[in-house]
Amino acid sequence: MKTFSELGIHKSYIKGLKELNIVKPTEIQEMVIPILLESKTDLIGLAQTGTGKTAAFGLPVLHAIDKNSDDVQALIIAPTRELVQQIQKQLFRFTKYIDGKIFSEGVYGGEKIDKQIKALTRTTHIVVATPGRLLDLVERGAVDISKVKILVLDEADEMLSMGFKEDLNKILKYNTKKRNTWLFSATMPEEIKNIVKNYMSPDAVKVEVNKNALVNENISHHFVHTTIKDKLNMIIRILDKRQDERGIIFCRTKAGTKTLAEQLQNEGYAVGALEGDMQQKDRDKVMRAFKNESLQVLISTDVSARGIDVNNLAYVLHHQLPEQLDYYTHRSGRTARAGKTGQSIALIIPGEMQKVIDIQNALGITFREISM
Numbered sequence: 010m011k012t013f014s015e016l017g018i019h020k021s022y023i024k025g026l027k028e029l030n031i032v033k034p035t036e037i038q039e040m041v042i043p044i045l046l047e048s049k050t051d052l053i054g055l056a057q058t059g060t061g062k063t064a065a066f067g068l069p070v071l072h073a074i075d076k077n078s079d080d081v082q083a084l085i086i087a088p089t090r091e092l093v094q095q096i097q098k099q100l101f102r103f104t105k106y107i108d109g110k111i112f113s114e115g116v117y118g119g120e121k122i123d124k125q126i127k128a129l130t131r132t133t134h135i136v137v138a139t140p141g142r143l144l145d146l147v148e149r150g151a152v153d154i155s156k157v158k159i160l161v162l163d164e165a166d167e168m169l170s171m172g173f174k175e176d177l178n179k180i181l182k183y184n185t186k187k188r189n190t191w192l193f194s195a196t197m198p199e200e201i202k203n204i205v206k207n208y209m210s211p212d213a214v215k216v217e218v219n220k221n222a223l224v225n226e227n228i229s230h231h232f233v234h235t236t237i238k239d240k241l242n243m244i245i246r247i248l249d250k251r252q253d254e255r256g257i258i259f260c261r262t263k264a265g266t267k268t269l270a271e272q273l274q275n276e277g278y279a280v281g282a283l284e285g286d287m288q289q290k291d292r293d294k295v296m297r298a299f300k301n302e303s304l305q306v307l308i309s310t311d312v313s314a315r316g317i318d319v320n321n322l323a324y325v326l327h328h329q330l331p332e333q334l335d336y337y338t339h340r341s342g343r344t345a346r347a348g349k350t351g352q353s354i355a356l357i358i359p360g361e362m363q364k365v366i367d368i369q370n371a372l373g374i375t376f377r378e379i380s381m
Contacts, residue, residue: 010034016042018068025105026064035061037218038068044214045069045191051213053205054193057342060218062193063099066161071100073159074134076109080156085137086180088167090117090289091296091317096163097137111135116152118142119289126151140168140176147183154180157188165194165201166335171312174200181208195342196335227345230376232355232365240328240356241272246381247326247354248278248306254323255299258308259340261329269328270308280306283313311336320346327355330364334371354379 013023013034026032034042037056045052046069056062070083087093097115104111113135116125122145129136129152136143136152146152160181162168168177181190181204190209194201205213235243244258260266263284270282281295281304292313298304300319307314311331322344331337344351355376357365365376 011039013038013042013068017046018042019072019107021107022068022071022103025103025107028105029099029102031061031064035065037061037216038065040216040218041065042069044216046072049189051189051210052191053209053213053215054191055195055197055215055217056193057195057218057338062163063096064103066163066191066193067096067100067103070135070159070161071103071107071111074111076111076134078134078156079132081133081136081152081154082156083135083159083161084143084154084157084180085135085161085163086140086143086168086177087137087163088139088171088173090119090139092164093117093137093139100135100137113137116142116146122146140173140180144176144179147180154183160188160190162190162192162194162204165192165204166196166198167339169198169200170335177204178207195338198335227350228341228353229350230341230353230355230374231379232357232376233379233381234358235356236358240358241269243356243381244269244273244326244328245276245278248273251323252305255302255305255319256307256322256324256326257314257317257340257343258306258326258328259314259331260308260310261331263310265328266308266310266313273306273308278306279304280308283307283309285310285313287313311340314340314343317343319343321349322346322351324352324354327353330355330357330361330368334368337368338372 011034013026016034016039037054037060041054042065044050074082085096087096093115097113100113111134112132114128114133115137117139118141147154233243260269263286266282266284270280273280281298283292283295299307325341325344327340331340341353344353369376
């Protein structure tokens with residue numbers, strides 16, 4: 010096990026890391042940091058969320074910045090506003106004790122663009138952004154990315170499944186010659202392979218973290234037999250058993266999310282809903298309540314849960330298994346973050362056992378039955 014200083018991280022950063030309780034490098038940090046510090050290379054990192062990716066690419070990005078220049082030198086693109094805010098906050102904390110200043114700015118949709126344009130007129134070395142808002146700012150001439158040395162795509166598969174393919178292609182077409190591209194993704198669908206083929210060097214370094222585990226190995230997988238009529242009662246029984254624990258319940262539809270949230274609120278449970286039609290400020294309000302634990306349980310659709318990073322989630326409950334396999338990976342990956350363990354529990358009605366078997370085979374995991 011190497012230390013951060015053995016990986017080549019500067020002392021002044023290590024002090025900031027210590028304060029954040031980041032003392033031992035995670036597997037991906039150990040694999041990626043030396044490569045990114047020492048060589049100007051493209052990199053493909055296959056890693057789940059919650060593995061310590063932000064420091065793995067964030068520290069090398071910070072080391073590469075020339076503080077005496079006012080140019081935007083790095084771009085970090087992530088799927089959701091929450092993730093952008095989180096990455097930017099981390100970068101800011103990492104730099105607490107360094108000499109000089111590195112300025113990063115987070116830009117995302119759902120907030121007035123004028124305010125962001127104004128913020129970008131100050132010295133900005135690193136822009137952390139969602140794809141749509143970044144493209145808008147570049148096209149308006151509010152941010153100049155021609156001097157970018159490093160472009161990071163974080164959770165690339167999530168960005169594509171959220172419909173950012175065209176925006177990403179447009180951004181990637183800018184200044185391709187001069188930069189290195191670092192792509193991180195939990196899965197490698199065809200569209201990601203196309204990005205690699207079109208915009209990255211054929212010599213890109215490829216790094217895979219515990220590559221047999223498509224799903225985080227700290228998650229245990231369970232199913233409960235029930236019926237459509239009995240689902241609500243089953244959820245109530247599960248919540249009663251776990252009064253001190255926090256979790257997310259996944260529904261397939263917006264309507265289903267709303268209905269379940271109302272039913273559980275009527276039964277007196279502290280739950281909040283996240284769904285696609287919400288205003289950003291309402292979404293922020295629910296997320297704040299969940300983070301400060303005045304809400305125990307979030308009920309969410311697949312897309313609305315993207316980029317949620319809350320530590321100490323004990324379980325994920327599937328009101329219904331998702332249609333797509335990689336959605337199962339994304340859903341269950343919300344628990345067991347940062348080395349903790351967690352449970353993924355699916356409600357199964359008659360005729361759905363085949364789905365469980367398919368998921369087991371495809372993802373190499375084993376489901377155990379819980380009887381309530």
